[in-house]
Amino acid sequence: MKIAVVGTLGGWSSERLADAVEAATGYRLLIDMARISLSLPDGRLFYENNELSGLDGILIKKIGSSCFPDLLERLETLRCLSEKGMPIFSRPEKILRVLDRLACTITLQTGGIPMPQTTITEDVDAALIAVAKYGEAVFKPLYSTKARGMRVIEDGNGAKEKIEKYRQKNNTMYIQKKIDIGKHDLGIVFLGGKYLTTYARCKADNAWNTTTASGGKYGAYTPTADIIDLAHKAQSLFGLDFTCVDVALTSEGPFIFEVSAFGGFRGILEAGKIDAAKAYAEYAIGRISQ
Secondary structure (H helix, E strand, O other), X not given: OOEEEEOOOOOXXXXXXXXXXXXXXXXXXXXXXXXXXXXXOOOEEEEOOEEHHHOOEEEEOOOOOOOOOHHHHHHHHHHHHHHOOOOEEOOHHHHHHHHOHHHHHHHHHHOOOOOOOEEEEOOHHHHHHHHHHHOEEEEEOOOOOOOOOOEEXXXXXXXXXXXXXXXXXXXXXXXXXXXXXXXXXXXXXXXXXXXXXXXXXXXXXXXXXXXXXXXXXXXXOOOOHHHHHHXXXXXXXXXXXXXXXXXXXXXXXXXXEEEEOOOOHHHHHHHHOOOHHHHHHHHHHHHHHX
């Protein structure tokens, strides 16, 4: 069986998933999407000397080393194979719905999922009103991971100038009320729509977010059944094969920030002692073999 992995060459999670696939099948191909070529109208997709239509399936771990609009085009090229019947985990059109922060948020909101108060606008004055309403707000790029490009802006003198500067690089402003998440938030993981595990992301001293890029650490955590049920409802709106739901436990109740198609294998391994790469490879092989 020939199953390729789309990911980051040298990336810890991507290489681990490629290793897991190789251990199970004897075949290893890790694809860097920056080096693929699509031929139309025949729809043949190539990576170096490999014609990808000859594969039995593809696992998508990362679509790029960072998150930017070009990643949408990369997913569209893979959709050519998906539309022709190739098993791809998760399907590109499913990932497209979570890659854009606004699209993900609209799906969650219309699905009745609790989220922090959020304002979407291109207007500086409207953004200033939102910051005044929230007191303190997190400005989030529509395409980002690990809090890259996010900025916290407080109400008060200088807020308008900060917003104007932020808008120079972000025409559509996604503005979310900054909430107190305590010492950690949660990554609740699902494989094939079934609950797998939960890990905590514990923030470093003086950090406003819990990402490892800001010094955060992974820890074990066992959520209550109602929290798992809420996360399950959120991920079910997207139909992803592997996903991590970001949940914050607050004094106002649980809030969900987003649903991710690229949940971290490292946190699952360090906190839950579960080899997610092996589990994901076995899941894909089982689906392809059906």
